[in-house]
Amino acid sequence: MTFEEKNLWAYGVASLVVPVAYFGWLVAQAQDTPAAEIGYLPALLWAIGLGIALNILGGIVAGLSNPAEVGKKDQRDRDVTRRGDAISFYVFSIAAAGPLVLAMADADTFWIANTLYAAYALTAVVGVAVKIVSYRKGL
Amino acid sequence: MSKGASAGKKNSQDCEEWEAMSRDEVYNWIFAVVSVIGLITYLAILIPRIIGTPASEVSYVAPLLWVFGTGMVVGFGVALAVRLASPKETKVRDERDKEIELIGQYVGSAFVTMGAIAALVLSILEVDHFWVSNSLFVGFLLAAVLSTFAKAAAYRGEYPEI
Numbered sequence: 083m084t085f086e087e088k089n090l091w092a093y094g095v096a097s098l099v100v101p102v103a104y105f106g107w108l109v110a111q112a113q114d115t116p117a118a119e120i121g122y123l124p125a126l127l128w129a130i131g132l133g134i135a136l137n138i139l140g141g142i143v144a145g146l147s148n149p150a151e152v153g154k155k156d157q158r159d160r161d162v163t164r165r166g167d168a169i170s171f172y173v174f175s176i177a178a179a180g181p182l183v184l185a186m187a188d189a190d191t192f193w194i195a196n197t198l199y200a201a202y203a204l205t206a207v208v209g210v211a212v213k214i215v216s217y218r219k220g221l
Numbered sequence: 222m223s224k225g226a227s228a229g230k231k232n233s234q235d236c237e238e239w240e241a242m243s244r245d246e247v248y249n250w251i252f253a254v255v256s257v258i259g260l261i262t263y264l265a266i267l268i269p270r271i272i273g274t275p276a277s278e279v280s281y282v283a284p285l286l287w288v289f290g291t292g293m294v295v296g297f298g299v300a301l302a303v304r305l306a307s308p309k310e311t312k313v314r315d316e317r318d319k320e321i322e323l324i325g326q327y328v329g330s331a332f333v334t335m336g337a338i339a340a341l342v343l344s345i346l347e348v349d350h351f352w353v354s355n356s357l358f359v360g361f362l363l364a365a366v367l368s369t370f371a372k373a374a375a376y377r378g379e380y381p382e383i
Contacts (some may be wrong), residue, residue, distance in 0.1 A: 123345060126345075127345075165322055167326065167327070167330070168323070168326050170330070171326045171329060171330040171333070174330065174333060174334070174337070175329075175330075175333050175361070175364075176337075178333060178357060178361075180355040180356055181337075181344075181353075181357065182340075182341065183359060185283065185340070185344070185353040185354040185357065186282045186350075186354050187328065187349045188350050190344070191344045194340070194344040194350075194353060195341060195344045195345055197338060198340060198341045198344065199341070202337075210238050211331055
C-alpha cells in the first residue's frame with residue numbers, strides 16, 4: 083500500500099464514522115423533539131471539527147507507519163486521485179442543489195444546515211469509495 | 222454510409238477554422254458564453270432589487286430558476302446542435318482534452334465548495350435565506366464562469382499538470 087492509499091483509508095474511516103455518529107444522534111433526537119427545536123448546532127460543529135481532526139491524525143499515522151513513503155506519488159496515485167476527485171465534484175454539485183432548493187422554499191435552517199453537511203459527508207464517502215475501488219480493482 | 226462520409230467532408234471544408242479547435246474546446250466556449258451571460262443577467266436583476274430593500278422581502282426565486290433553466294437549455298441545446306453539425310473526425314477526445322477537463326473540474330469544485338461553506342456558515346448564523354440561496358447559486362455560477370475561462374485559457378496556452 084502506498085502512503086496515498088493508507089492516507090485514503092484513514093480519511094475514509096473518519097469520513098464514515100463521524101457523519102454516521104452525528105446523523106444517528108440526530109435521528110435519536112428527532113424521535114421525541116420537533117426538528118426545528120433540536121439543538122443540533124454544537125453537535126454539528128463537533129462533527130465538522132472532529133472530522134477534520136481525525137483526517138489530519140489519520141494522515142500522521144499513515145505517515146508514521148512508513149515515513150519514507152510520505153508525499154511520494156506515482157502515476158497510479160495521480161490517476162486514482164483524478165478519477166475520485168472528478169466523481170466527487172459531480173456528486174457534490176448535485177447534492178448541493180438540495181439545500182439550495184430548501185433555502186429557496188424557506189425551509190427551516192435545521193434542514194438547510196444538515197443537508198449541506200450531508201452533502202459534504204456523502205461526497206467524502208463516495209470519493210474515498212471510488213478511490214479505494216480504483217486502487218483495488220484497477221482503473 | 223458513403224453519403225454520410227461525403228456530408229462530413231463537405232462540412233469540415235465549410236468550417237475550416239474549427240479544425241484548429243477540438244470539439245471539447247467548442248463546447249467549452251459555448252458554456253463560457255452562456256455562463257457569463259447568466260451571471261451578468263442574474264446580478265443585473267438582483268442587485269437593483271437588494272439595494273434599499275431588506276433581504277427577506279427581495280424576490281429572487283423566479284430569476285434564479287429562469288437563469289438556471291434558460292442557461293441549461295441554451296447551453297446544452299447549442300452544444301447538441303454543434304455535436305450534430307460537426308464532422309465526425311472532431312469527435313475524438315484526446316489526452317489534452319482530458320487534462321484540460323481536469324483543470325475545469327478543480328477550478329469548478331473550488332468555487333462550488335466555497336459557496337457551500339459560505340451557505341453553511343450563513344445558515345448556522347440564521348441569516349436570511351436570501352443570502353444562503355444566493356451564496357450557493359452565485360457559487361455555482363462563478364464555478365461555471367471561472368472553470369470555463371480557465372479551460373479556454375488552457376486550450377490556448379500552457380497549463381499546469383494536475
